[in-house]
Amino acid sequence: MRLITTTDMRQLVHRVGLDEFNARLLKVLDEDFSRWEQFQLSPRHATHYPHGVIELMPCADDDLYAFKYVNGHPGNPQQGKLCVVALGMLADVATGYPLMLCEMTWLTALRTAATAALGARYLARKESHLLAIIGTGAQSEFQVSALAGVCDIHTVRYYDPDAKAMVKFANNLKERFPRLMACKSAAEAVEGASLIVTATAAKRHNRILTREMVSPGAHIHALGGDCPGKTELEPALLDHAKIVVEYRPQSQVEGEIQNRPEAEIHAELWEIITGRRPGRESDEELTIFDSVGFALEDYSALRLVNALTEEMGIGQETSLIPELDDPKNLFGALVNYPKKSS
Numbered sequence: 001m002r003l004i005t006t007t008d009m010r011q012l013v014h015r016v017g018l019d020e021f022n023a024r025l026l027k028v029l030d031e032d033f034s035r036w037e038q039f040q041l042s043p044r045h046a047t048h049y050p051h052g053v054i055e056l057m058p059c060a061d062d063d064l065y066a067f068k069y070v071n072g073h074p075g076n077p078q079q080g081k082l083c084v085v086a087l088g089m090l091a092d093v094a095t096g097y098p099l100m101l102c103e104m105t106w107l108t109a110l111r112t113a114a115t116a117a118l119g120a121r122y123l124a125r126k127e128s129h130l131l132a133i134i135g136t137g138a139q140s141e142f143q144v145s146a147l148a149g150v151c152d153i154h155t156v157r158y159y160d161p162d163a164k165a166m167v168k169f170a171n172n173l174k175e176r177f178p179r180l181m182a183c184k185s186a187a188e189a190v191e192g193a194s195l196i197v198t199a200t201a202a203k204r205h206n207r208i209l210t211r212e213m214v215s216p217g218a219h220i221h222a223l224g225g226d227c228p229g230k231t232e233l234e235p236a237l238l239d240h241a242k243i244v245v246e247y248r249p250q251s252q253v254e255g256e257i258q259n260r261p262e263a264e265i266h267a268e269l270w271e272i273i274t275g276r277r278p279g280r281e282s283d284e285e286l287t288i289f290d291s292v293g294f295a296l297e298d299y300s301a302l303r304l305v306n307a308l309t310e311e312m313g314i315g316q317e318t319s320l321i322p323e324l325d326d327p328k329n330l331f332g333a334l335v336n337y338p339k340k341s342s
């Protein structure tokens with residue numbers, strides 16, 4: 001079984017290159033969403049606490065089984081810890097044997113951003129030059145980097161009440177995106193924007209965006225509302241939008257639409273990718289990808305990392321499963337070690 005540590009993930013992204021990695025991730029996500037009906041899917045298992053959530057996210061086809069352990073603790077950054085950390089595993093369905101245990105904190109940020117790019121490819125206006133991002137925490141630069149792969153972004157406006165997070169965001173992106181504009185409010189950032197990402201963290205029903213703030217024809221990628229009692233959009237905004245989700249049974253509980261159960265969900269993302277439902281149909285319509293993060297995205301990311309690390313010789317083989325000469329002698333292999341010399 002291969003172990004992919006944080007050092008290995010850094011090395012992998014460095015060697016492949018961030019833009020190329022994003023492009024490959026986008027491609028595997030597109031492939032896997034296109035064969036949606038081949039997967040065994042279920043909503044994630046969530047254990048809730050007043051200050052956060054811990055989740056297990058499984059997804060499998062007939063070849064590979066993936067699952068991720070992930071949390072969401074909006075108060076963590078105040079204690080010097082990440083809001084979201086994750087670990088993932090990929091296993092061989094034929095034997096049930098694990099193939100890879102993988103860091104997934106970086107990989108979650110990468111797959112979350114690639115999923116946003118996939119949605120934007122089908123839902124954003126072609127000439128989306130102005131991107132607004134609200135919340136410049138850990139996920140934010142990943143979002144901008146991946147969206148730039150599918151939209152011709154000229155200007156990035158950004159807002160966060162945390163001035164330090166705003167400076168960090170600008171420092172990380174200034175070489176790649178010369179037109180970065182710091183804003184004093186979310187309203188200022190989104191004015192006239194054709195592409196909007198909300199990536200905030202707070203365990204409450206927030207109203208980061210209201211109907212008046214958003215221009216006709218905008219595409220909103222709402223990713224911070226991903227848990228019961230944790231949302232970002234004014235519910236009235238949903239009444240005027242074409243709403244796309246990843247997986248209805250999970251999104252109805254965790255997404256923005258928990259605040260508007262009567263709102264019509266236009267489609268699950270796979271239905272748009274496969275052409276069963278239309279994506280954007282006019283330059284005037286408001287589209288919302290009410291993204292909560294779905295296990296298929298982790299499956300795709302792990303599938304890609306497994307293939308790349310194998311090809312590039314990254315990671316360490318590690319012994320977490322006993323290797324036995326006699327598979328029925330599990331007991332003997334444990335208690336007879338180290339072998340007594342007679």
Ligand code: NAD
Binds near residue numbers: 199
């Ligand atoms: P983070 O804590 O690093 O950053 C969140 C940022 O939001 C902080 O900088 C904070 O100051 C800012 N913020 C809080 N309230 C705000 C407000 N009213 N206006 C503007 N900014 C505000 O968290 P992160 O790792 O970047 O994650 C962001 C969100 O995305 C979290 O809610 C997380 O749970 C969610 N998330 C979703 C997915 C998904 O697939 N949908 C995946 C990963 C993370």
